[in-house]
Amino acid sequence: MLLNIKNLHLEIGGKEIIKGLNLGINKGEVHAIMGPNGTGKSTLAAAITGREGYDVTKGEIVYKGIDILEMPPEDRAKEGIFLSFQYPVEIPGVSMTNFMRTAMNEHLEYQGKNPIPATDFLKRMDEKKKIVEIHSKLTNRSVNEGFSGGEKKKNEIFQMAMLEPTLSILDETDSGLDIDALRIVANGVNTLKTSENAFIIITHYQRLLDYIEPDFVHVLYDGQIVKSGGKDLAIELEEKGYDWIKQENENY
Amino acid sequence: MMEYTKPNVLKKHLTDLFEESKVSVFSKDKDYISALRTEAIAQFDKKGFPSGKDESWRGTDLKKVLSKGYQQFLHPQNQDIDLSKLFICEVHNFDTDILSLLNGWMVNGYARLKTFENGTIIGSLAEAMEEYPELINEYYNKSDKINEHSFSSLNTAFAIDGVFIYVPDGVQVDRAIQMVSIINHDENLLVQNRNLIILGNNSSLTFVQCDDSTNKLTSLNNSVTEFFIGENSNLDHTKLQNLNNKSTLINSTYINQDANSNVSTNAISLNGGLIRNNINVALNGQGSNANVYGLYLMDDKQHIDNRVYIDHKVANCTSSELFKGILDDEASGIFNGHIMVRKDAQNTNAFQNNNNILLKDTATIDTLPFLEIYADDVKCSHGATIGQLDLEAMFYLRSRGISEDNARMLLMYAFATEVINNISIDPLRERIDDMVKKRLRGELSICDTCVLHCGSPEKEVHFDIDLSKI
Numbered sequence: 225m226l227l228n229i230k231n232l233h234l235e236i237g238g239k240e241i242i243k244g245l246n247l248g249i250n251k252g253e254v255h256a257i258m259g260p261n262g263t264g265k266s267t268l269a270a271a272i273t274g275r276e277g278y279d280v281t282k283g284e285i286v287y288k289g290i291d292i293l294e295m296p297p298e299d300r301a302k303e304g305i306f307l308s309f310q311y312p313v314e315i316p317g318v319s320m321t322n323f324m325r326t327a328m329n330e331h332l333e334y335q336g337k338n339p340i341p342a343t344d345f346l347k348r349m350d351e352k353k354k355i356v357e358i359h360s361k362l363t364n365r366s367v368n369e370g371f372s373g374g375e376k377k378k379n380e381i382f383q384m385a386m387l388e389p390t391l392s393i394l395d396e397t398d399s400g401l402d403i404d405a406l407r408i409v410a411n412g413v414n415t416l417k418t419s420e421n422a423f424i425i426i427t428h429y430q431r432l433l434d435y436i437e438p439d440f441v442h443v444l445y446d447g448q449i450v451k452s453g454g455k456d457l458a459i460e461l462e463e464k465g466y467d468w469i470k471q472e473n474e475n476y
Numbered sequence: 477m478m479e480y481t482k483p484n485v486l487k488k489h490l491t492d493l494f495e496e497s498k499v500s501v502f503s504k505d506k507d508y509i510s511a512l513r514t515e516a517i518a519q520f521d522k523k524g525f526p527s528g529k530d531e532s533w534r535g536t537d538l539k540k541v542l543s544k545g546y547q548q549f550l551h552p553q554n555q556d557i558d559l560s561k562l563f564i565c566e567v568h569n570f571d572t573d574i575l576s577l578l579n580g581w582m583v584n585g586y587a588r589l590k591t592f593e594n595g596t597i598i599g600s601l602a603e604a605m606e607e608y609p610e611l612i613n614e615y616y617n618k619s620d621k622i623n624e625h626s627f628s629s630l631n632t633a634f635a636i637d638g639v640f641i642y643v644p645d646g647v648q649v650d651r652a653i654q655m656v657s658i659i660n661h662d663e664n665l666l667v668q669n670r671n672l673i674i675l676g677n678n679s680s681l682t683f684v685q686c687d688d689s690t691n692k693l694t695s696l697n698n699s700v701t702e703f704f705i706g707e708n709s710n711l712d713h714t715k716l717q718n719l720n721n722k723s724t725l726i727n728s729t730y731i732n733q734d735a736n737s738n739v740s741t742n743a744i745s746l747n748g749g750l751i752r753n754n755i756n757v758a759l760n761g762q763g764s765n766a767n768v769y770g771l772y773l774m775d776d777k778q779h780i781d782n783r784v785y786i787d788h789k790v791a792n793c794t795s796s797e798l799f800k801g802i803l804d805d806e807a808s809g810i811f812n813g814h815i816m817v818r819k820d821a822q823n824t825n826a827f828q829n830n831n832n833i834l835l836k837d838t839a840t841i842d843t844l845p846f847l848e849i850y851a852d853d854v855k856c857s858h859g860a861t862i863g864q865l866d867l868e869a870m871f872y873l874r875s876r877g878i879s880e881d882n883a884r885m886l887l888m889y890a891f892a893t894e895v896i897n898n899i900s901i902d903p904l905r906e907r908i909d910d911m912v913k914k915r916l917r918g919e920l921s922i923c924d925t926c927v928l929h930c931g932s933p934e935k936e937v938h939f940d941i942d943l944s945k946i
């Protein structure tokens with residue numbers, strides 16, 4: 225199993241947000257995680273990628289056979305974990321090229337390889353930009369600074385394409401996108417999908433799942449996965465909303 | 477070596493030294509200089525060194541610095557130093573003329589004055605005092621406010637040498653002039669060099685002023701530079717300060733601007749035990765513009781004090797200030813920006829910004845904006861921030877595989893780059909850029925040669941590329 229989350233409990237500032245979550249993912253699979261706002265989807269993504277300030281009180285996150293809870297975020301990234309942020313961060317003064325080249329070279333160094341020569345790097349940038357139809361010159365732009373909402377999301381997928389992760393988590397990459405941008409992002413993901421990698425698609429809407437076919441759909445509610453199923457579950461959620469999930473769980 | 481215990485003792489030593497020198501070294505002075513010295517030492521004697529009670533020195537404690545004994549050379553020294561090694565400048569493509577000062581004295585080819593065909597005069601101030609008394613009489617010590625600062629008075633009393641530049645009307649000096657002031661001595665040293673730069677009307681000059689030390693010993697450098705900028709003239713001034721942790725630098729810069737002149741002055745403080753930059757800008761002529769920038773990167777127990785006074789005396793002038801600093805460890809800093817807008821200075825635009833990053837909670841910064849406005853048609857703004865590195869940005873970078881150290885470096889560098897980008901000469905900016913990166917990584921050493929030859933430029937860093945240039 226590529227990722228195995230076992231009985232995960234997590235607190236932020238003393239408040240329990242994830243309350244005993246189990247999730248197993250194999251290579252080649254696409255998992256969709258759906259659920260109402262504030263149920264802990266982004267928190268789960270943060271826990272997998274190693275953001276600080278989240279106290280795991282119980283359980284483990286096993287990735288490629290090792291518990292990664294103590295691993296710093298950069299090492300998780302170099303082991304192939306990638307997060308497309310729900311809210312990509314603007315970093316004035318750090319150019320996209322310096323950012324990406326630094327990241328790439330750190331990955332290469334981790335793999336015991338030589339840094340990528342400048343010309344190869346530029347070629348790779350151009351190639352990967354095409355996947356998400358970024359036409360503007362990224363070279364002298366600061367990371368996400370002044371990017372439109374759509375550009376920011378495309379930029380996340382562009383970075384994913386550059387770094388070729390094994391496990392990609394897309395946190396509401398679809399929200400705020402018009403239909404064109406949505407198609408571009410989805411195409412990007414489909415291009416990058418292989419039998420050797422896996423995706424977690426966090427979304428509210430079934431819309432994105434029309435373009436990226438999930439193998440499994442999970443409903444996250446109040447810090448737990450309360451329902452799992454196939455693609456049909458996403459359609460059912462779209463039709464019925466989340467109220468029935470809430471009711472089912474509150475009746476317990 | 478002389479050891480003292482109180483600033484008063486140092487003061488007494490200096491006033492005594494002055495009396496002795498009056499009949500020896502200073503006896504050859506022209507009357508004008510001689511009168512200035514006498515007046516200045518009296519002012520210094522009356523005011524003494526600034527103390528903690530002095531409002532304009534609040535937050536900067538000189539007690540320790542002034543409790544030491546210092547030796548001051550009143551003659552040039554013939555040291556056993558290979559000067560050609562000390563003053564190598566290796567900025568590629570940087571077309572520059574270098575004026576070298578060793579312990580406050582002009583050395584090398586410019587020890588005498590050079591007068592160029594177009595009338596430009598460049599060289600030693602000591603020589604200029606002899607050869608161009610009319611210019612000296614007209615400009616020397618004529619800066620606004622210069623007699624109000626006791627350190628400047630002390631400088632006026634003792635100054636003998638430094639850089640002198642005169643650019644006549646209508647002359648554009650193509651090559652940048654670089655002044656490298658190096659302190660290298662095996663005893664506590666007091667250096668008081670004095671620079672006078674005069675631009676006529678419709679002329680321009682790029683002037684780079686480097687203050688360095690080449691060893692680890694104690695020094696006190698009380699340096700004064702006066703600029704007179706004629707109508708429609710342009711000055712591009714960069715100060716580069718890279719001194720050891722036992723160095724104290726009191727750098728006073730007086731800029732006097734005539735109508736429609738443009739000045740950009742940039743103080744890059746990379747290292748130094750205690751650095752005080754006094755920057756006085758007098759906008760005397762309508763339509764003049766001053767950009768005053770600064771970057772300071774302090775750690776350990778270093779102290780930086782930037783004090784900017786911009787005097788809008790007449791209408792239709794603009795000034796903008798941007799000072800940015802990163803302070804680590806127990807470093808401390810002061811930014812004091814005083815904007816004066818006089819009654820007649822209508823249609824004034826004056827902007828001021830001071831942004832700081834404190835890397836540890838033991839580091840401190842005091843930022844004190846002070847707007848004093850007597851005109852009514854004025855656009856003035858000031859802003860100050862004190863913060864840490866953006867944690868969201870840190871996580872974003874690290875989530876892409878960038879180590880914590882490199883992520884921090886990228887963010888610090890990004891913060892600093894806004895100031896560096898204001899340096900207009902490409903090769904110089906690139907070199908300073910490189911030095912700033914090295915400084916942020918803790919790899920910048922006090923140079924063993926010229927400041928622009930610090931460290932090892934051939935060593936490449938991960939993010940040390942600007943692919944937009946390829």
Ligand SMILES: Nc1ncnc2c1ncn2[C@@H]1O[C@H](COP(=O)(O)OP(=O)(O)O)[C@@H](O)[C@H]1O
Nearest residue numbers: 236237241259260261262263264265266267268
């Ligand atoms: N940094 C934080 N500090 C405090 N509470 C937080 C923080 N991040 C998330 N939360 C809380 O955790 C819960 C889950 O948030 P989140 O994971 O963002 O939900 P989702 O992504 O499912 O909309 C919410 O109640 C939210 O208020």
Ligand SMILES: [Mg+2]
Nearest residue numbers: 265266267310
């Ligand atoms: Mg969320």
